[in-house]
Amino acid sequence: MVERQATQHYGADDIVLLEGLEAVRKRPGMYVGGKDSRALHHLVFEIVDNAVDEALAGYCDHVMVTLMDDNVVSVADNGRGIPVGINSKTGKSALQMVMTDLHAGGKFNNDSGGAYKVSGGLHGVGASAVNALSERLVAEIHRDGFVWRQEYSAGKPLTDVEKVRPLEDGEPTGSIITFKPDFTIMDENDFNYATLAQRLREMAFVTRRVTITLRDERVRPFAKEITFYFEGGLHAFVRSMNRNRDALHPVVHAERDVIVEGKNQVTVGVEVAFQYTDSATVTELAFANTINTPDGGTHLTGLRAAITGVINRYARKAGLLKDKDANFSGSDTLEGLTAIVSVKLSDPAFESQTKVKLINPEVQGAVSQVVTEAFNEFLELNPREARRIVEKCMTSMRAREAARKARDLVRSGPSLLDSSTLPGKLADCSQHGENAEIYIVEGDSAGGCFSGDTLVALADGRHLSFLELIAEQEQGKQNFCYTIRNDGTIGVERIINARRTKQDAEVIRVTLDNGESITCTPDHRFMLRDGSYKAAQDLTNEDSLMPLYRKLSSKSDKGITLDGYEMVWSPRSNSWLHTHLVADWYNRGQGVYKKSDGDHCHHVDFNKLNNNPTNLHRMSATDHLALHRAHLTKTLHRPNTVQKWRVSRQSAAFRQAMSNRMKSPATRAKLSANAKTQWSDPSYKSYMMDHWRKFYNESEEYRAANRAMLMQAQQRHWSSETNRAEQAEHVRAYFHTHPEVREQFSQTAVEQWENPELRAWRSDKTREQWTPEFRSKRRQALDRTYYLKTMNALKRIELEYGTLDLAAYQAHRLQTRDKSLLRFDTLCNRYFEGNETRAYEAVAQFNHRIVSVERTNERMDVYDIEVPNTHNFALASGVFVHNSAKQGRDRHFQAILPLRGKILNTERARMDKMLDNNEIKALISALGTGISEDFSLANLRYHRVIIMTDADVDGSHIRTLLLTFFFRHMHQLIADGHLYIAQPPIFRLVNGKESEYIYGEAGVSEQDILARALERYKDPEKVKVSRYKGLGEMNPDQLWETTMDPQRRTLLQVTIEDAAEADRIFDMLMGSAVPPRRRFIQTHAKSVRNLDV
The missing domain is CATH 3.40.50.670 (Rossmann fold)
Known part of the structure; x- marks a missing residue:
């Protein structure tokens, strides 16, 4: 039993009767199919259909449709004109009845003396529906020797039927309906000329020998006008449709009236035209009383059945189909067919007011009879063309097995929620x-991805495969990866939506210069050193890949105060950064904590290699040290740590390391700072100064060695008389053999710079261009270009020679004459503050390169992850790649x-x-x-x-x-x-x-x-x-x-x-x-x- 809801009043007064045409305005979709552009144009076609009905009755041969400003349309015909007299039953003007009453018209009386034996408007709704949906409508009727006029608004008469003037001599009778749609109801407000032209052209084909004109007065300065008139009817229509195809035979055309016996004898006018072409498509049009029925109906069914039956009988009779062969199916005989059928009958039945489908049962037999007789005769008289038609059907029959593949693809496929057998490349949604x-x-590229065993570098120090990431994701664990941020710096970011992206996908193998191999789809994009991306299949050994380099910190490195913490190379700053500081940036950017919360970053699980942002917490230095003292058993006092400490100090390597450390200037400086109190003793000070001077003098030679090596390489090249002479001779020889060039350059320069207007113009233009903002942007762009090109060239030299050979690099600069390649000392001074050691290290960490890209014969399931905000991540093999492009959607x-x-x-x-x-x-x-x-x-x-x-x-x-x-x-x-x-x-x-x-x-x-x-x-x-x-x-x-x-x-x-x-x-x-x-x-x-x- 239905559970009763809270009581609401529902009584007799809740029943509403929509009077007059209010029902049309309330529910336009029931009458004209909606409120969109198609419904807007349907208003015009309803009025045109009424005009064409006059033509079908034999009283009209010209219909004029005019588009005017302000979205006004006029439809005029030279028919008999809508009656204007008083109807004896209603006491109202017949014109007002037609325009304001639903189901009023002259097409319900189908007796021999009726006004219309054949018509498209059978419901008596068209004109009144247009009137109801019009802001303003004017009906002008030429009839009974006078011009009559009545005006309406929203379906209601504003005036009585008025006698305007007498008809002039020779002035034709007819109706002119002018209306402006009510755009408070209709959503669209623009009549499309092309849409109207195509429909009117179609009507002119079907209603032959009737002239239909479309005029657009909105076009300035001259109106655009087109007139349609066709003598050939459907025969001409088929030829027009096939003018871009190769026909197999002439058009088959037939037209006659068929008397259908039954309870009531019915006469059906049938006209058909069809033709086969070499196309693989079928084109069918069906009309009932000139109205296009896009969903077909009984007339189209009769046409198809007749054609299939005739071809099967002829093929058997001619021996083209053997006894063992099955008959051609309907799809076999339709392929390549262009067919048009038009029927005219007194009482057509449609599915709705929009008349999309004919449902009169008697029509099917009438059409089938006409088509069968005409087609049989054609095949008998044209055996060569008949054979071509049958052969085409045989080819279609052989292709029918392919259609079965499509059926099997669906029938044996998944349910709406089952994606197990869907295409592997489909990234499906969770809801349907x-x-x-x-x-x-x-x-x-929307779904490039990797083999399931490909390892991803994680911020917690682990390398996990995609399969392992999926497993941990299902357990609710949040993992973080390395990423290149939008400003080019290294960062960390969340991993989300680890998943299988494709099944049975084609893959290739990419091998890097570090010996690592990556198996991925050909279209997955790798990040290049400049931040752009390139598909794996397009990579070459010329490409410079964005690298991931990591190491453990050592106090022996300059400026490093922590041992054993992970550091990651930042490509933008060309420097090593502690990974926990990079993760700290993430937390502060996400608002997890503020920098003011403390100076120290604490690893929550006391594992200093786990740099997941979720494992970091800021606290003061005092609190941090106190925390570690309280948990020494988790840090310094762990048994394995103590044992490792003992063993390390007994090794020769440790003793040598300590010796080297004590000799370094940094260690000396630190010891000096710790012993400042000793310097108050003059004798101690004198002693230390003597020994320090000796150490400094010895160390100077070592420090000078690196600078001397570069200087020697440069001097070695330019101190050679041969090298200097070759360069000078090259320039001198060119101008010697081309003196006209030197003269031309000189003369052109003199002429240009003697012109004061030119000098002033160039000065102004230069001043306008070189704004401070432009200078800054230009400097940044040039710096970026110089840096990348120079570093790339240095990396090539390093790879080619096994070490960074500066002499070879200088020779490369001179040979290429590329001014954007900086001298090594310029590079050091401009980008590394004169520190050659940093420059050498930056070259070593600059990029990765491709050794090979190989096609494989393998197919496999492939996987990917999504990385919010930056959309790239680092593989454990040391390169950055783009994540899947599917994060731009809502997966639900x-x-x-x-x-x-x-x-x-x-x-x-x-x-x-x-x-x-x-x-x-x-x-x-x-x-x-x-x-x-x-x-x-x-x-x-x-x-x-x-x-x-x-x-x-x-x-x-x-x-x-x-x-x-x-x-x-x-x-x-x-x-x-x-x-x-x-x-x-x-x-x-x-x-x-x-x-x-x-x-x-x-x-x-x-x-x-x-x-x-x-x-x-x-x-x-x-x-x-x-x-x-x-x-x-x-x-x-x-x-x-x-x-x-x-x-x-x-x-x-x-x-x-x-x-x-x-x-x-x-x-x-x-x-x-x-x-x-x-x-x-x-x-x-x-x-x-x-x-x-």
């Missing part, structure tokens, strides 16, 4: 249903399917070839719907299917190929509104701390969009502009913010306004016929706005 969506992206309801490269052009491919394509199979399997005649929306795993490609030529091509596939093989996915195109930004503008994203606009060039956006800034020259051509150029946070966040993104829904025109465009642009495509390109070449070359 109404809110679920899948992004189809180009390139497997957003899935990502990466497709490698450009998919197959399905416009040209047969079904069997198409289903052998791995990317197509992955797409079919991920969506779960099947394809073509096996397509079922009931199994669709995602409510929104979103195409997301780069904003470049390749991205546009991939998007077009995907649209072709969906249009040809998952047509209903588009028709039901499930297909979308993501709209990523094309520019990012940064002005100080503020930034904004700029999106593309249809018909507007990128240059114009950018110029218009920059106009909003006071100083456009200071605005930093970033152009996004690839999605990979955005970091994951930007991708989420601009393209994937449902609250802020923009999606373009893919719709089909006109199936016939869409079919023609796809066939022309993606089909095999070249001439039509060439003509299209030549015609539109001058209108190209964004040419990518």
Whole structure:
């Protein structure tokens, strides 16, 4: 029993009767299909349908549709005009009844004396529904010798039917309906000329010998106008649709009336035209009383059944199908068919007011009869063409086995929540249903990853494989990795979402110069020394990889006061940093504690190699020392520590180390500081000064040795008369053999600098450019360039010679004549404060290099992690890599399917070839719907299917190929509104701390969009502009913010306004016929706005 809720009043007064046309305004979707752009244009078609009904009755041969300013539309015909007299039953004007009463019209009386024997408007709803949804409507009727007029607002008459004036001699009768939609109800407010033109063109084909004109007076200075008139009817329509295809035979056309016996004798007018082409697609259009029925109906069923039956009977009769062969199926005989059927009957039955499907049962037999007779006759009279048709059907039958693969892919596949047999590259979401969506992206870079045994370097001192990370993640343990922060410094960051990203993936092996090998997918990106990324498959031995170097601290190193603590190399500062200080930065940045909480960082578990931020705590020096004294058993007094201390002091290495330490200036200085009180004794002071001077003099030779080595190398080269002479002679010889060059240079310089205007102009321009900000940025850029190029060259010398040979480096500088390669002493002074030792160490730690990249024959499951904020991490092998790109999504309801490269052009491919394509199979399997005649929306795993490609030529091509596939093989996915195109930004503008994203606009060039956006800034020259051509150029946070966040993104829904025109465009642009495509390109070449070359 239903549990009763709190009592609420529900009585007779709660029943509401919507009077007049209020029901239409309240629920427009029931009458015109909604409130969107399609419904807006449907208003025009309802009025046009009424005009065409006059043509079907034989009283009209011209319909005029006019688009005017302020979203006003006028539809005029030269028919009989809507009656204006008083209806005897209602006492109201017939015009007012038609325009204000639902189910009022002259099409309900189908007797022999009725006004309409055939009509598309059978519900009596069209005109009144348009009136109800119009802010203003004016009906002007030319009839009975006069012009009549009545005005309405929101479906209600504002005036009575008025007699305006007499008709002039020769002035035709007819109706002119002018209306402006009510945009408080309709969501869209722009009538599309192309949409209207395509539908009216279609009507003109179906209603032959009727002229239909579309005029757009919104265009200035001259209105745009097009007129449609076709003598050939459906025959001409089929020829027009196939003009970009190679036909197998002439168009088969038939037209006649069929009398259907039954309870009531019914006459059905049938016209059919069809033709086979070499295409693999089927194009079908069906009309009932000139109204396009996109969902088909009984007339289309009759056409298909007749064609299949005729071909099977002919093939058996001609011996083309043997007794052992099965009959052709409906799909076999439809492939490559372009067919149009149009029926006219007095009482058509549709599923709804929008008339998308015909349901009259008597129509099927009538159409089948006409098609069978006409097609039988054609095949008998044209045996050569008949054989070609049957052979095409045989090829389709052989391809039917390939279609079974698609069915098996779905039927034997997973349930909606089971991803065990989904494509390995699919990054699925955890929830499915109404809110679920899948992004189809180009390139497997969205999911590059590593073998499960690949080790990741962790901040706690361990190296764990991806499989081990997943296991610890499931146990709730938080791990941290090394990362390169956005400012180029070394850092640590959380590891999240450790997971398997692909099953049975292709992998390659990358070998580094340190002997380490990495197994990963070809597309995984490695970080280069300059902070950019490069796919593994594209790496060469010329590439310089961002390195991870670590060591344990030693008090013997200058400035180091701690022993045995991990240190990590920072590529930005070219220095060693204690890892616990790097982790301390993380904690302070996250607000875990403040620097003022204490001067010391304490390792909570007393393990000084565990530098997880969660293992660090700041405290005062006093408290820290007291804590360690209280826990000596965990530190210095551990038995193993004591034993290790004893053994170490008994070794010769320890004694030598102590000796070396005592000789070092740093140790001497420390001892001196500790013994300052002794210096008050003059005799002691004198003694110490004598011995120190002796030690200093001895040490000076050693300290001078390194400087002397560099100086000697330079002097060795330039002290050679040969070297100096060669360089001088090279310059002298060039100008000797080219005296005209010297003269030309001289003369040009004199002429230029004698011009005072030029000197003034150049001075002004230089002054404008060299602002303090520009000088600073230029200096930074040059410093960065000089540093990276010099360090890279020094590293190459080190690798080639086994040591840093400065003489070889100097020779390399002179040979290449590259002024951006600094002298070694300049490098030391500029970047290392004159410290040569630091410079040598920086070269040693500068990068890693590639030894080889090898293809393997292996396929395996691969894994990855996500790293928030920085999106890169270090492998234990010593290099940094990008993490998976999937963190830009919400894993709960957003899935990502990466497709490698450009998919197959399905416009040209047969079904069997198409289903052998791995990317197509992955797409079919991920969506779960099947394809073509096996397509079922009931199994669709995602409510929104979103195409997301780069904003470049390749991205546009991939998007077009995907649209072709969906249009040809998952047509209903588009028709039901499930297909979308993501709209990523094309520019990012940064002005100080503020930034904004700029999106593309249809018909507007990128240059114009950018110029218009920059106009909003006071100083456009200071605005930093970033152009996004690839999605990979955005970091994951930007991708989420601009393209994937449902609250802020923009999606373009893919719709089909006109199936016939869409079919023609796809066939022309993606089909095999070249001439039509060439003509299209030549015609539109001058209108190209964004040419990518």
